[in-house]
């Protein structure tokens with residue numbers, strides 16, 4: 001059993017990483033008065049039965065949501081809150097979020113506002129949720145005007161990771177998570193980036209030792225960043241590398257064309273190319289980054305979107321300041337920095353995406 005502490009003073013909590021923790025969930029939840037388990041239909045189908053046997057004798061209510069991003073709405077949060085009220089949950093109750101980032105975000109959000117906050121446990125079942133969304137306490141839902149626009153910072157009681165449940169994930173969902181895994185190497189730990197490169201096939205093949213090590217390192221990195229800057233006033237922003245272009249692509253693709261991780265992989269590629277153009281990284285480091293990104297086989301061709309579309313979508317980014325667009329750029333050696341680009345600086349993007357550098361981005 002791997003154990004990690006997220007050090008946030010009175011909001012500190014532990015992350016447990018081991019194969020088989022879902023079927024031993026009762027060991028991690030104590031004896032709360034009332035418990036509600038929130039999950040989605042796919043996860044319920046795959047793991048519901050094993051939980052039935054296990055949670056027998058406990059008073060556990062279940063809320064099973066339709067799978068997918070369209071579930072993350074205020075309307076759905078209201079339905080969950082109404083159910084929680086009907087089940088008689090109090091501040092001594094517990095919410096268990098069993099699922100991917102969608103379930104984790106909406107269940108955590110409901111836990112954060114129900115009676116001004118009740119405890120919840122994250123049990124992430126996708127790679128993306130295990131290495132990213134379940135750690136750090138960002139919760140929320142989408143609004144018609146934008147993704148994750150309503151939410152809270154609300155830390156869970158613990159995070160229970162079962163590496164075994166990843167075996168039922170489709171390959172596309174694994175790549176979705178690997179996008180964030182690669183990001184951690186680039187922004188925080190160059191040796192880890194080398195490790196990802198050298199062990200890429202074993203990560204994708206879910207080789208037990210390798211995947212456990214990777215998940216632990218990702219949680220560790222996220223934990224140290226969040227411990228320094230819980231509310232994203234400074235260093236936490238580096239977690240957004242690849243996300244300025246990535247989020248714009250997700251918006252332009254109506255959240256259907258790309259998974260989050262695919263959009264981030266493409267975003268990281270082009271943002272690294274921008275960093276090279278600006279002179280923040282040399283070609284050697286650029287090649288190191290892009291070699292790993294290309295191993296995912298995600299198509300890097302963005303030609304279908306014009307630069308105008310992209311800039312329009314990026315102007316809506318929550319991190320923008322003073323009319324400038326916030327980018328996180330790699331600066332080499334496993335480090336990244338925020339730079340604010342104004343409209344005049346976009347010639348770099350024009351050069352890259354508008355056809356100026358064909359050799360480097362044609363695949």
Ligand SMILES: NC(=O)c1ccc[n+]([C@@H]2O[C@H](COP(=O)([O-])OP(=O)(O)OC[C@H]3O[C@@H](n4cnc5c(N)ncnc54)[C@H](O)[C@@H]3O)[C@@H](O)[C@H]2O)c1
Nearest residue numbers: 042067068100101102103125126128129133138165168169
């Ligand atoms: N809170 C944060 O810090 C944070 C960070 C990154 C992303 N997010 C959010 O996370 C969400 C994306 O999360 P996601 O990629 O996990 O998507 P998801 O929750 O939609 O899960 C992807 C798909 O995998 C299925 N699934 C889940 N576990 C499975 C398993 N073990 N086996 C087979 N299928 C399984 C789900 O039913 C779903 O169809 C987005 O809404 C994003 O905004 C939040």
Ligand SMILES: [Zn+2]
Nearest residue numbers: 180243260264
């Ligand atoms: Zn992300």
